[in-house]
C-alpha cells in the first residue's frame with residue numbers, strides 16, 4: 001500500500017545553541033586532557049542522550065559537590081551555580097571548571113551590579129530551575145524576588161519602587177516575559193533593566209522559527225527533554241501560535257502516533273539542548289509511515305560561538 005504523503009516543516013534555527021556546544025565540549029576536552037573520570041555537577045545540559053553519551057566516555061554526573069571524591073576534576077553545568085558551589089569546591093581543594101553559559105554569567109554580573117548600587121532585584125523566571133537557583137545564589141538570600149507569572153508581577157511587593165531592577169531567566173517565552181516586564185514597568189516606572197530582557201538569542205530565534213511554521217502545521221514535534229525550559233517554551237509557543245497539537249518528545253521512540261493524529265503537515269523543531277541526531281531519528285520514524293517531503297523554514301542564521309576556558313582551549317598534545 002502506498003504511504004500517505006507528509007510535508008515536514010523543519011524549523012530553523014533549532015537544536016544546539018553556542019552555550020550547549022561549549023558546555024559539552026568542556027566535558028569532552030576535560031576527559032581528553034585529564035582522563036576519566038571527570039565529574040559533572042548536575043546534567044551538563046538537559047538532555048538524556050547527551051548525558052548518556054558523555055557517561056559512556058567516562059563522565060560521572062552527580063547532583064551535589066559532596067558526591068565528588070577528592071583528586072578528580074569537576075565541571076559545573078551550563079545553567080550556572082550559586083556562589084556557594086565554587087566556594088565549597090575551593091574549600092575542598094577541588095579542581096573545577098565552570099561550563100556556565102556566558103549569557104547566564106552575564107545575568108549574574110547584572111544582578112551583582114544592581115545589588116552593588118543598592119537596588120532590589122526582581123528575577124523573572126521559574127522557581128526550581130537550576131538557572132534560577134544559580135542566579136538567585138549570586139546574592140545573599142532575600143536579595144532577589146522571584147516573579148514567575150503575570151499575577152506575581154501584579155502583586156509583588158518591593159521595598160522601594162525608586163530603587164529597583166529586573167533581570168530574567170535566559171530561556172523564557174519572549175511574549176510572556178514581555179507581558180510581565182510591561183506590568184512591572186507600569187507599576188514601577190523607574191525600574192531598571194536590560195534593554196529588552198535577558199532572554200538569549202538562541203531561545204528567541206527558536207521561538208521565532210516555531211512561530212513561522214506553527215499556523216501551517218497540523219501537529220508539531222518538539223525534540224527536547226521535559227526538564228528543558230526552552231524546549232517546554234517551544235511547545236507552548238506552538239500551541240499559542242496556531243498549532244494546538246504540539247508535543248514534546250525526547251526521541252523517536254517517544255512519539256505517540258495516536259496523539260499526532262491525521263497529519264499532512266508536521267512541524268519539527270528541537271530545544272537548545274537537543275542534538276540534531278535526535279531530529280534525524282524523528283524524521284526517519286516519519287519516513288517509515290509516510291512519503292516525506294521536507295521543507296526547511298529558516299528565520300535567521302546563527303554564528304555565535306563562545307570561547308572555551310583557557311586550560312582547555314587547545315587539544316592536549318601527547319608527549320613522547
Ligand code: SF4
Nearest residue numbers: 017019020101170200
Ligand atoms: S539556551 Fe541560551 S543561555 Fe542557555 S546555554 Fe544556550 S545560549 Fe546559553
